[in-house]
Amino acid sequence: MRQKDEIKLDALSMMDDEIIEKNTQKRNKLMCKKRAPRWILPSSVAAAVIVAIMVPVLLLLLMKQVPIYEGMTVLENYNGTSSASIDPERRGNGFDFLSDKKDNNGNGNNGDNGNHYGQNKKPTGEIVAEDSSIDLDIPEQKMYYATPGQDIYINVHISNPDNFVILSFTLNGKMYSSYMFEDGSDMENLILKVTVPADAEGIIEYTIDAIKYVDGTDIKDVIMKGERTIKVGVYTDDQPTANLSDEKTDTFGYSFDVSVNDNRLLISRCGGAVYAMLLDDTSIIEYRELGLGSSYHVEFTSLQSGAEYRIAVVAYYDSFDGKGFSAHVLYEKTIFTGALVAITDVKLEKSTLTFDLEIDERFPITVTSIDLVSNDIVVQSVDADARKFENVGYIGEYFVVANYDHGEEKGKAISTESVVIDKLSDVSHLVPGGTIFKPFSGELQIWNKSTLDFREHHAIDIKVTEDASVYAAAPGTVTSIYYDDRNGWVVAISLGDGITEMRYEGLNEYSIEVKIGDTVVGGTLIGNAESPIMEVADPEHLHFSVYENGVAIDPQKYVYYEVLPFAEYEFMK
Amino acid sequence: MDTKELKSQRVQTDEAIVELYWKRNEDAIKETDKKYGKYLLVIADNIVHNRLDSEECLNDTYLGTWNRIPPTRPVSLQSFLARIMRNISVGRFRQNTADKRIPSELVTSLDELEECIAGEDSMDRERATRELAEIINQALGAMTDREQYIFVCRYYYADKISAIANSLGVSEVTVNRTLSKLRSDLKSRLDQAGYTI
Numbered sequence: 001m002r003q004k005d006e007i008k009l010d011a012l013s014m015m016d017d018e019i020i021e022k023n024t025q026k027r028n029k030l031m032c033k034k035r036a037p038r039w040i041l042p043s044s045v046a047a048a049v050i051v052a053i054m055v056p057v058l059l060l061l062l063m064k065q066v067p068i069y070e071g072m073t074v075l076e077n078y079n080g081t082s083s084a085s086i087d088p089e090r091r092g093n094g095f096d097f098l099s100d101k102k103d104n105n106g107n108g109n110n111g112d113n114g115n116h117y118g119q120n121k122k123p124t125g126e127i128v129a130e131d132s133s134i135d136l137d138i139p140e141q142k143m144y145y146a147t148p149g150q151d152i153y154i155n156v157h158i159s160n161p162d163n164f165v166i167l168s169f170t171l172n173g174k175m176y177s178s179y180m181f182e183d184g185s186d187m188e189n190l191i192l193k194v195t196v197p198a199d200a201e202g203i204i205e206y207t208i209d210a211i212k213y214v215d216g217t218d219i220k221d222v223i224m225k226g227e228r229t230i231k232v233g234v235y236t237d238d239q240p241t242a243n244l245s246d247e248k249t250d251t252f253g254y255s256f257d258v259s260v261n262d263n264r265l266l267i268s269r270c271g272g273a274v275y276a277m278l279l280d281d282t283s284i285i286e287y288r289e290l291g292l293g294s295s296y297h298v299e300f301t302s303l304q305s306g307a308e309y310r311i312a313v314v315a316y317y318d319s320f321d322g323k324g325f326s327a328h329v330l331y332e333k334t335i336f337t338g339a340l341v342a343i344t345d346v347k348l349e350k351s352t353l354t355f356d357l358e359i360d361e362r363f364p365i366t367v368t369s370i371d372l373v374s375n376d377i378v379v380q381s382v383d384a385d386a387r388k389f390e391n392v393g394y395i396g397e398y399f400v401v402a403n404y405d406h407g408e409e410k411g412k413a414i415s416t417e418s419v420v421i422d423k424l425s426d427v428s429h430l431v432p433g434g435t436i437f438k439p440f441s442g443e444l445q446i447w448n449k450s451t452l453d454f455r456e457h458h459a460i461d462i463k464v465t466e467d468a469s470v471y472a473a474a475p476g477t478v479t480s481i482y483y484d485d486r487n488g489w490v491v492a493i494s495l496g497d498g499i500t501e502m503r504y505e506g507l508n509e510y511s512i513e514v515k516i517g518d519t520v521v522g523g524t525l526i527g528n529a530e531s532p533i534m535e536v537a538d539p540e541h542l543h544f545s546v547y548e549n550g551v552a553i554d555p556q557k558y559v560y561y562e563v564l565p566f567a568e569y570e571f572m573k
Numbered sequence: 574m575d576t577k578e579l580k581s582q583r584v585q586t587d588e589a590i591v592e593l594y595w596k597r598n599e600d601a602i603k604e605t606d607k608k609y610g611k612y613l614l615v616i617a618d619n620i621v622h623n624r625l626d627s628e629e630c631l632n633d634t635y636l637g638t639w640n641r642i643p644p645t646r647p648v649s650l651q652s653f654l655a656r657i658m659r660n661i662s663v664g665r666f667r668q669n670t671a672d673k674r675i676p677s678e679l680v681t682s683l684d685e686l687e688e689c690i691a692g693e694d695s696m697d698r699e700r701a702t703r704e705l706a707e708i709i710n711q712a713l714g715a716m717t718d719r720e721q722y723i724f725v726c727r728y729y730y731a732d733k734i735s736a737i738a739n740s741l742g743v744s745e746v747t748v749n750r751t752l753s754k755l756r757s758d759l760k761s762r763l764d765q766a767g768y769t770i
Binding site for chain 2: 003004005006007008009010011012013014015016019020021022023024025026027028030031032
């Protein structure tokens with residue numbers, strides 16, 4: 001290359017950077033644009049081109065348009081009658097079935113039977129799984145519903161701007177001529193009545209073909225563009241089922257084999273799915289998608305020991321019940337995983353409560369102590385080797401709780417069985433060594449030595465011996481402590497059922513051991529007995545009464561004592 | 574930007590491709606070639622007029638880009654690549670024409686400038702280059718935007734007259750007329766500066 005050219009090249013390469021950059025970007029934009037070629041034609045040629053293009057277009061516009069089939073629908077209402085329900089929107093959220101689960105213990109408490117130890121917790125009401133991670137891909141589908149034997153009205157839609165006479169069409173192989181169309185039909189909407197077979201079940205398809213129209217003296221075919229088949233779902237009792245077998249429970253897991261039968265292909269034909277689910281009382285914990293026809297082995301692992309779960313097989317499909325694509329529970333069961341420590345065979349004989357203890361020896365478990373619990377309060381504790389509790393006699397529900405070490409962790413195992421005592425076996429539980437001095441008289445007026453008159457006695461008087469201690473008969477809450485002009489110092493305890501109140505009356509003011517708001521269990525020390533003011537002539541005694549809805553009842557409902565003729569009671573002597 | 578997201582797009586944005594260079598991801602070259610390969614080859618073809626040489630220049634351009642990014646982070650990747658390709662192509666052109674003249678658009682464009690840059694070959698090449706560059710930049714500063722664009726396309730990128738005309742939507746006659754005016758202006762400036770080579 002000549003030096004001159006080299007110099008030119010070098011100098012050109014030294015052009016201002018900003019100018020180069022600016023024009024390079026401009027060049028990038030402009031060079032990539034495709035411009036239409038610039039045609040320059042003489043006016044006569046241009047006119048000829050316009051005519052050559054426009055004439056065929058005009059001719060096309062003047063030609064008649066061939067009718068075009070656009071699709072079929074099923075009329076929801078025809079002449080005031082309901083034809084077939086269309087339900088593309090009436091879908092559940094996929095988890096509606098879980099909100100039907102309620103606990104029906106009916107005893108007015110919060111539904112967990114007073115058990116707050118975590119394990120063995122029963123479901124307590126509605127279950128909602130809005131936080132489930134199942135990604136339901138509910139398919140978009142147009143589905144009509146009908147019942148067996150129902151008349152449905154199919155509307156064939158045709159674009160027919162030139163109003164050609166539609167002669168006939170074929171539906172499921174059968175030809176329908178124009179005289180068979182229903183009233184209200186025109187050349188763009190042909191209405192045909194068909195009857196769903198009486199023995200129909202599952203999905204019925206209606207396919208249209210060969211729509212003919214008249215053009216002058218010729219019979220021609222309509223252009224077919226729309227969907228040619230519509231589906232109508234008819235409810236069947238032969239719904240999908242699930243069978244579980246080989247169910248196995250372990251301390252931390254649960255497994256089973258499951259097969260799903262879908263004889264009518266309801267799940268597969270609508271793009272549905274089936275899941276095996278593990279739930280607790282509020283949500284879906286895990287799930288596995290199942291196929292159809294084959295048997296699947298499902299395992300749920302890493303569960304809590306000694307805990308309650310639910311297993312369910314849920315299929316998502318359209319069962320043609322009019323609700324569209326929704327969840328259907330094919331199988332449901334409550335399961336319990338095995339416990340590291342299990343307390344079994346809990347029994348009460350007289351006032352001795354016995355039980356058995358089983359430890360899962362695969363794990364390093366050491367039982368440290370065993371408690372007897374009532375109303376969430378530990379009433380007695382025994383050593384790890386003990387297998388009984390003595391002097392269990394007060395009203396209440398009792399559970400046995402084993403405290404244990406599992407490696408570095410601490411645990412509690414609670415008995416699945418409990419013992420319920422609903423009546424004291426003897427008045428001596430209320431007052432040690434006590435005896436009935438005066439019984440409940442109801443409406444009968446009996447002699448009162450202190451007031452020197454006859455009056456009703458709405459309590460039992462329990463005579464004190466050496467020990468004047470008064471113990472609570474049943475678990476409850478201290479609702480009031482007050483001085484009564486007739487009965488002296490009173491501690492009232494509500495049993496928590498909103499109905500029953502027990503009153504411990506005639507107490508020594510300074511001996512009262514409880515305060516308002518205290519939770520007590522059967523056997524809690526209330527205080528010492530003196531005597532009520534109006535029975536001061538009688539020996540020192542506890543005046544014990546029970547009220548239901550504010551009305552005094554015979555305490556025999558809660559305390560056993562031998563009923564004697566009045567004359568044989570000590571107060572009469 | 575996550576590389577996986579980049580792979581899911583058909584044509585990457587300039588920003589995404591630059592990011593690949595910064596992450597030293599060799600997909601950067603692939604994406605550059607996919608987006609600008611053909612464009613860059615046109616620049617090379619204009620200058621070296623030989624497909625094999627053009628493709629070698631293209632590879633050199635990619636290498637040059639790989640070595641410049643980072644530390645550079647060009648705002649306009651296309652322009653950045655265009656200038657690298659131009660300079661590499663000119664270098665190859667010099668090599669190829671060491672002994673002989675090769676018909677290329679660059680040669681033609683340099684010949685056009687002959688009418689305003691006359692004189693004999695001189696030994697003081699550096700000074701001559703510097704002075705010429707200064708005068709060319711002065712001339713560029715006085716041009717309109719359109720004149721600048723035509724000048725840069727013709728004498729920096731050696732674009733064909735027809736390509737320049739088409740990009741502006743004007744006739745080739747118009748482009749030639751403009752170039753002639755610009756050369757005339759440049760000649761006046763060179764004469765006034767007493768520039769000879």
